Amino acid sequence: MSNGTAIDAGDPLAIAQGWLEAGRQVALATVMETWGSAPRPVGSHLVIDGDGNFEGSVSGGCVEGAVIAEAADVIDSGKPRMLEFGVADETAWQVGLSCGGRIRVYVERID
């Protein structure tokens, strides 16, 4: 839980604002839906700039690389897209694999 009035320095939306004010191109990735044991809750953010720098997370590190690559396209095109990650094998998470969840991540450019 963050401090009373101040927003935490590592907060992705605060970082996004700082980057925008510095004139950097910014894409925002948001976890919009999760199934099974997803490591980050719905609403979590990853913020990416035009050079591929990033802060925050949408998973425990499993899919960040792919999201950053997609974010580069989104920054170029300006078109938001919904990404889906997870395991195809339904039995995988019935036996309780810790990273057997699925997530949907929305990536959009901030203009």
Added chain:
Amino acid sequence: MDRRLIFALNEARGARRPAILITDIASGDAHIVNEAECADPSLREAIAAALLSGKSGLVEAADKTYFLNVHVPPARLVVIGAVHISQTLAPMARLAGFDVTIIDPRTAFATAERFEGTRLVADWPEDALRTQPLDMFTAVAAVTHDPKIDDHALQAALTANCFYVGALGSRKTHARRIDRLREAGVGDAAIDRIAAPIGLDIGAASPAEIAVAVLAEIIAALRKRTLTQNLGEMAA
């Protein structure tokens, strides 16, 4: 998304105002609402529910899919009185996820040595609360036993609609407190909101046990009763 939405969201979060970012995921169109009544009628119910639960998620309405990203301020605890109870209440509340501030103008009590790692304000509540105002996401526990220190903070907490307002003292002490608050113009409905004697009735004896009883009562107010009622009224 327009960058002004990010800026507005950060401003609301910094000011501890609830805010929901609503995104139409097909078009990418987004806007912010702070309460349900300002929203599109088809989304009002979902927004009211999201404010209550604090949970973000996808919502289907009028053939569209929206994502509601909910930002509700983190709960805060302001303890009036740097006393023995506060020495255990502060670290326990921090462990439970509260952002804790202790206010006590008596510098002999409010020492960093006695309250390592806790934000301490060695000032009168009327001064301290000017720079850090109370709000409905804040709990206030007044534990000094001294009306000169406690009473103003209690009035401020009731005015700000804090989700929990508790005051230490026996039934007799509280009866005298009620007389003073009435004289100061506080209404009976507001006075009834004060948890006194403070804390859940678990037969607490030591200061640390009283701290457990107080923290449990605060959590009950946060999760079960008062905060959800306040938000419900706001969202209705």
